[in-house]
Amino acid sequence: MAKRKKQAPDPQKSLDTFSKNRSRGRPGVRKLEIAGRGYHYRLLFGGIWEWAGEKLLQAKTEEDVLTALENQGDYRQGLLPVASLIPKVTSDPKFPQGSEAQINFLADSLAGLGFVSFRRSRDICGQARAKQKKKTKYKIIRREYYIECTCGYKGPARDNACRKCGAEIPFYFGVIEGLGFR
């Protein structure tokens, strides 16, 4: 904030700085932010759905939303930035049936705080989840060590042995390093 103010006297410079910032990684960061917020909202709505879900679904205005969260200061505070958006999401013809689907739809739609379309916000959250899923789909089933062999070879082992001469890594190496029992 302070930085922006300082640059203000030179509009050209501040403009350049802005566009540069924008083109360098910023959309990626924003996507992460949105996906993270979607996750957070899923947890939040999941926690209040039992007592607030029906009221939130029926809310037609920001005021209705805030009324639904009355006496629940923390939730009210947490949902304040999106309170006016909630009725717009729930009135979407594609708004799903079933609590879980509704919570997810609402959370992901709101994650962009209205700066991107609800649809886009859901896409970003969906992509991030798919990526995360892919990330954890595989597991490491093999581990090789960096070795130095008296044959002169230095580098990664293969199948627990020297890649050049086939000398096996002595069992006690693993024991000593505490790696043998993992």
Ligand SMILES: [Zn+2]
């Ligand atoms: Zn060797």
